[in-house]
Amino acid sequence: MGYTVAVVGATGAVGAQMIKMLEESTLPIGKIRLLASARSAGKVLQFKEQDIIIEETTETAFDGVDIALFSAGGSTSAKYAPYAVKAGAVVVDNTSHFRQHPDAPLVVPEVNAHALDNHKGIIACPNCSTIQMMVALEPIRQQWGLKRIIVSTYQAVSGAGVGAIMETQEQLRAVLNDGLNPKDLEAKILPSGGDKKHYPIAFNALPQIDVFTDNDYTYEEMKMTKETKKIMEDDAIAVSATCVRIPVLSGHSESVYIETKEIADITAVKKAIANFPGAVLEDDVAHQIYPQAVNAVGSRDTFVGRIRKDLDKENGIHMWVVSDNLLKGAAWNSVQIAESLHERGLVHPTTEMKFELK
Amino acid sequence: MGYTVAVVGATGAVGAQMIKMLEESTLPIGKIRLLASARSAGKVLQFKEQDIIIEETTETAFDGVDIALFSAGGSTSAKYAPYAVKAGAVVVDNTSHFRQHPDAPLVVPEVNAHALDNHKGIIACPNCSTIQMMVALEPIRQQWGLKRIIVSTYQAVSGAGVGAIMETQEQLRAVLNDGLNPKDLEAKILPSGGDKKHYPIAFNALPQIDVFTDNDYTYEEMKMTKETKKIMEDDAIAVSATCVRIPVLSGHSESVYIETKEIADITAVKKAIANFPGAVLEDDVAHQIYPQAVNAVGSRDTFVGRIRKDLDKENGIHMWVVSDNLLKGAAWNSVQIAESLHERGLVHPTTEMKFELK
Structure with a gap:
């Protein structure tokens, strides 16, 4: 009954706004998972007034995830986003790491939502400015x-x-x-x-x-x-x-x-x-x-x-x-990309693995 | 024994810096006079640790003044700068009022000090920006x-x-x-x-x-x-x-x-x-x-x-x-113009009255 959505970097300034944007989103969300560094794992955040325990971001943390929103820094995206793709998720990455990757569309939905078609599992959210x-x-x-x-x-x-x-x-x-x-x-x-x-x-x-x-x-x-x-x-x-x-x-x-x-x-x-x-x-x-x-x-x-x-x-x-x-410049544009993926029927595992597992 | 220098608008943010720049100036200053609105007249400010009583700016306040630095708003300059010129002073005006006047040089000394030659009594200091x-x-x-x-x-x-x-x-x-x-x-x-x-x-x-x-x-x-x-x-x-x-x-x-x-x-x-x-x-x-x-x-x-x-x-x-x-953008550029006038031997009454007495 809806997607399993993961937020990676849930404790950050953008992560907090991603949670809020997801609470207000039209996206059918079945389950929310909040990921962060080992330091924050075990702490509790709220999603729609429900307590959610923060989990550590690991290579095996993405089983069952349909959509993963990353905003925990470029190195975290570089390391874990390919594992999320391998596990069958579509990644919307708010860091700069994949923005110039030839297989990652760089999307502002009002401008180039068409670039989402034929995605290979990772969509990059541009820089705020x-x-x-x-x-x-x-x-x-x-x-x-x-x-x-x-x-x-x-x-x-x-x-x-x-x-x-x-x-x-x-x-x-x-x-x-x-x-x-x-x-x-x-x-x-x-x-x-x-x-x-x-x-x-x-x-x-x-x-x-x-x-x-x-x-x-x-x-x-x-x-x-x-x-x-x-x-x-x-x-x-x-x-x-x-x-x-x-x-x-x-x-x-x-x-x-x-x-x-x-x-x-x-x-x-x-x-x-x-x-x-x-x-x-x-x-x-x-x-x-x-x-x-x-x-x-x-x-x-x-x-x-x-x-x-x-x-x-x-x-x-x-x-x-x-x-x-923090909103159109990051969290809202990321959630808006997720909504566009849903509207276009593009929330599915990729058929070609284009991103290197490190 | 040196010039009589008047500061019009002595109580303002720029006026305070003009006093400081004059204290540190190479200009031979015989006497300093501090002018402001009627509201501030009678108050006391310091110049080189001496008490100076603030006088009201009036049409007849400029007798004996050699150099008058104006920074009390465009309307004060419009009204009183011509009277200062008529009294024999050279005016350095920090407001926008005379900047586009054909007979008022607009001067940044490092750039166009030559424009001071043949001045007609009022020199405009450009806008800070x-x-x-x-x-x-x-x-x-x-x-x-x-x-x-x-x-x-x-x-x-x-x-x-x-x-x-x-x-x-x-x-x-x-x-x-x-x-x-x-x-x-x-x-x-x-x-x-x-x-x-x-x-x-x-x-x-x-x-x-x-x-x-x-x-x-x-x-x-x-x-x-x-x-x-x-x-x-x-x-x-x-x-x-x-x-x-x-x-x-x-x-x-x-x-x-x-x-x-x-x-x-x-x-x-x-x-x-x-x-x-x-x-x-x-x-x-x-x-x-x-x-x-x-x-x-x-x-x-x-x-x-x-x-x-x-x-x-x-x-x-x-x-x-x-x-x-407040310094190069206003007070220092004004005092620097006064120093340039002195160095070029241009601190003297004008021979042609080009500015309208209102």
């Missing part, structure tokens, strides 16, 4: 084509996990209540838990998310470039990003500049966005209406506003795009 | 030319005055200490004291600074466009800005994309910036070195980093530019 940009830009791409994107992000700390949220709150309290100078604050996680140096985020803006690649862009920035091309199935779209962390707990904002192939009328662009599923037009500057992070938190939608022509380029358009990075 | 961008880009413009700028700002609340700083601190405390939801916070000043609606800045990013103009850009955004053309003396430079307030008290950050006329080598660009007065190169991503707002506060310099080629445009360059908005 990419997803909301795709929802805003796909209606424009469909009508006028897309040549180029330049994006600067204003990303919330919850994208870096529960520890980053606590670090931000502690730093802010140390300045506001104890009078510390922001530059003297202790930092242990941000800008990137995996990098050597850590810097304060309170009253700061950090132009580093994830570690740096060889071309002086960060991995986060290159995710936006590579994932856009894969999702929109067009390697010719030029994308350069600057990804910045700011002292906001949840809700990513983005200043997006695009050049379209054909010149677009701004009124028509606004209409196209307003009519696109998952996108909400919030654009009435005469009444100071534009998207704001604090208003987007808790919503599954992507909010778009400040849409205006470039002052010089006829095919240039600027806009401001905001969404809840 | 423009100044730091000019310091970063002028060395590039000089060597390779500049076709185009796309900038997204991450601006601190102190640019909106002491009230905005207090509002931000109160909102953050209400969330951190009293558990309020950021979207339910009370706001009275930001995004713009002069606009109808006010929104919370705590844990938010507000894509509005100053009020909106007819073309759906804000005045702040249009300042960056118009001021860049005037300072660089080139109307052909294309500039489109997105100006955003973030919950940082001081220190503006900017994600700047440019296209040069000639293709520039990135190593040469870094060298040109490092050698430019007022600019500091902070760019070593292998060691996570890049400009940060918290580190820029208190410095007169503009910090530039994350310099890298666009991934697709051969003449495209991205960078991250940070400076203390």
